[in-house]
Amino acid sequence: VDRDHHETPLILALMRQESGFDSYAKSRTGARGLMQIMPATAKSIARKLNVPYSKSRLITDPGYNLMLGHAYISNLLNRYDNSYVLALAAYNAGPKWVKRWRRDNGDPRSHDVDALDWIERIPLAETRNYIQRVLSNLQVYRIRLNTPQAAWSLENDLHYRD
Numbered sequence: 097v098d099r100d101h102h103e104t105p106l107i108l109a110l111m112r113q114e115s116g117f118d119s120y121a122k123s124r125t126g127a128r129g130l131m132q133i134m135p136a137t138a139k140s141i142a143r144k145l146n147v148p149y150s151k152s153r154l155i156t157d158p159g160y161n162l163m164l165g166h167a168y169i170s171n172l173l174n175r176y177d178n179s180y181v182l183a184l185a186a187y188n189a190g191p192k193w194v195k196r197w198r199r200d201n202g203d204p205r206s207h208d209v210d211a212l213d214w215i216e217r218i219p220l221a222e223t224r225n226y227i228q229r230v231l232s233n234l235q236v237y238r239i240r241l242n243t244p245q246a247a248w249s250l251e252n253d254l255h256y257r258d
Contacts, residue, residue: 131165
């Protein structure tokens with residue numbers, strides 16, 4: 097099975113958890129739109145994509161928000177060698193936290209670290225719950241959309257190694 101980082105079910109699972117599909121959503125921390133992108137992150141991603149950055153478009157243009165959020169999760173998946181657990185942790189809490197948690201708890205990509213135990217050791221309850229919910233939503237959307245990735249189980253998402 098070819099594991100596509102850009103699979104539609106993953107993006108839907110993220111949007112469901114991030115904004116409940118509300119393109120006008122704004123978090124208390126400043127994240128905006130469908131994919132709940134932080135303005136600083138959006139600006140950095142827009143620069144990498146060579147597209148103009150617009151803070152207002154993060155909530156007024158769902159396609160723009162989706163493009164930037166999609167690029168960001170793809171970047172994180174590449175950064176963490178296809179690990180959904182690490183990429184989702186970084187999407188929610190930021191890469192600096194993931195670096196610390198890997199230092200403190202090991203790397204869930206390694207055979208010596210159980211991914212479920214690693215998730216449970218995350219000290220931020222919001223991030224722990226976020227990862228669990230997105231992975232659960234991912235399975236539902238794979239099945240509902242009858243995607244080729246429906247063959248991927250939650251076990252594979254937790255322990256996928258290139």
